[in-house]
Amino acid sequence: MPGRSGSIATVSESALSSVANPHAQGGVAFLPFLAAVFKAxxxxxxxxxxxxxxxxxxxxxxxxxxxxxxLAEHLGVNPWTILNGEKGRSAPSMRATPSILDWLGHDPLPAPGRPMPDC
Incomplete structure (x- = not known):
C-alpha cells in the first residue's frame, strides 16, 4: 500500500476518491474506507x-x-525443499537431489553444449 502509519495502512485521498467513484477512469465502486488490491x-x-x-x-x-x-513425504524431504525448488528460490540440497532426479526420471539441466531433453 502507498503508505504505512504503524500497523494501519494509509491511502491518499485522491486514490480513495478514484476508487470510490465508479465513473473515474473505469474504477469500481467500493466503500470509501476499503482499499482493495487485485492480482491476476x-x-x-x-x-x-x-x-x-x-x-x-x-x-x-x-x-x-x-x-x-x-511429494515431500514421498521423497523424504522437507516440504520447503519442494516449495523453494519449484519457485526457483533455492536448489535442493545435495542429499535431496538424487531422489528428486530419480523421481523426475531425467536431469532437467543438460550438460553444457547439449540441448534440453524432451519430457
Whole structure:
C-alpha cells in the first residue's frame, strides 16, 4: 500500500476518491474506507514447456496430482525443499537431489553444449 502509519495502512485521498467513484477512469465502486488490491491469477495449465528445474518439478507433480506436502513425504524431504525448488528460490540440497532426479526420471539441466531433453 502507498503508505504505512504503524500497523494501519494509509491511502491518499485522491486514490480513495478514484476508487470510490465508479465513473473515474473505469474504477469500481467500493466503500470509501476499503482499499482493495487485485492480482491476476497465474494460469494453472501445463501447456508451457518447463525451462527451469523447478518448473520441471511442478509440472511432473501436478501431472501426478500430488500436493507439495505429499511429494515431500514421498521423497523424504522437507516440504520447503519442494516449495523453494519449484519457485526457483533455492536448489535442493545435495542429499535431496538424487531422489528428486530419480523421481523426475531425467536431469532437467543438460550438460553444457547439449540441448534440453524432451519430457
Amino acid at each position: 491469477l497465474k494460469p494453472k495449465g501445463t501447456d508451457v514447456e518447463p525451462r527451469t528445474p523447478g518448473e520441471h518439478m511442478r509440472r511432473r507433480r501436478t501431472e501426478l496430482g500430488l500436493s507439495q506436502r505429499a
